[in-house]
Amino acid sequence: MLTGKQKRFLRSEAHHLTPIFQVGKGGVNENMIKQIGEALEARELIKVSVLQNCEQDKDEVAADISKGTRSEIVQTIGSTIVIYKESRENKKLELPKVK
Template sequence: MNLSNKQKQYLKGLAHPLKPVVLMGANGLTEGVVAEIDGALAHHELIKVKVPADDRETRNAVAEAICRETEAAFVQTIGKTLVLYRPAEEPVIKLPRG
């Protein structure tokens, strides 16, 4: 799923007050973590995921893997926190046209 810059800006504004829903542990990206992220996206549409990796390249690789596995769109990274979006069956968030 590709988001326009206008849509990303809108989602960033909505994500600002959110707290991370999923906290990855030291084991990294396991099947259980992916399943938890998938469930959170199905329920909330827009979530934050806390990644413990210190290396930016590692965080980017984790973000790509999560997006690939869950079919979510990457919105942004804030420090060690990823913001992800995937519309629900009946979307609650109305994205602007972009």
């Protein structure tokens, strides 16, 4: 579970990122979950865009991705979801320590 300070840090890190996945009409499926999981392992922090023709609500999409990849939802802003998962091999981000 991320603290407020850690989420704020991750939001600032994600600001300049562009979404690398788009969820469209088909919604979230197993293949997408697998690819997002691999991207999280490589990058730790990614953005996912929810297209207008997506039948699921953006909050449902965020919950499905988070549950499927065992990651944390940092932020949902507009139709963009920011997701974080600590990498086992490629640790890049150093989160602020919890007091």
